[in-house]
Amino acid sequence: MDVEDRELVTGLRRGDAAAFRRAYATYRPRVYGFLLRLSGRRDVADDLLQETFLKLARNAPSLREDTRLVAWLFTVARNEFLSYRRWSVLDITRILSFGREQSDAVDEGPEERTEAQARLVRLERALSELPPASREVLLLVGVEGLEQEEAAQILGVDYAALRQRLSRARAELAHRIEALEKRGAGTEPKRASERGAT
């Protein structure tokens, strides 16, 4: 646990508004990116981000001194997402849009891309097509760069299970990237219909 994190936790335990603002500014983009890539919807990610930081505000005085804030926030954010998924089974708008869903996390960007940009678009798209259980482990270990032990703790699994899950998710991702490369996705100019939709 680094010094800045410890200071933030100490401030939060005191109910210090400045510490909360600093924690919010520091971790908001990471938590939001995680939620957006996990849910694939901006509106959902907005709501879940709010719930996550409301929980932090409510629980700030009772945080333990040795709390790793990043792990705490990702654990809460993931639980909020799981809760949303359970309820979304009953969401009629989601059922009606089934098959037409496109992840908000995939930003197609300009029509003319360098190979590196095209590769990132393919990677983002392949990631969005993975099942959530595979996506979350890649988001935590890959995108967020968390230690594997920490990711295991967030996902509520032991280290060996995390390693297995990560290995499987990585293979799935590589397979999907390959499939997208064969289809030429990420490199072709966008069709007029796609441009109109974005």
Place this chain on the structure above:
Amino acid sequence: MIDRDDDALLTELRALPTKDVEPATAERIGRVAAGVLVESKADEGHPWRAGLTRATRALTPIVIAGTVGVYLAWAVSAANALFP
């Protein structure tokens, strides 16, 4: 099994762009959460107040569901009485 340090694909994932919420939404969420922080700080010295808040939060959906249930039961029995 893979190690993060020598895995090119995981390294590429690290290069994905950061996503952030719209500034207006970020500001609104920050303001609401800061308000909640002030409330939870105020509740800290009064455990009964924090308990009351928690109980209210837990009981509200139960009361709503109960009211709806009682109303539906009444509506069904009233309809049965009208159309025996």
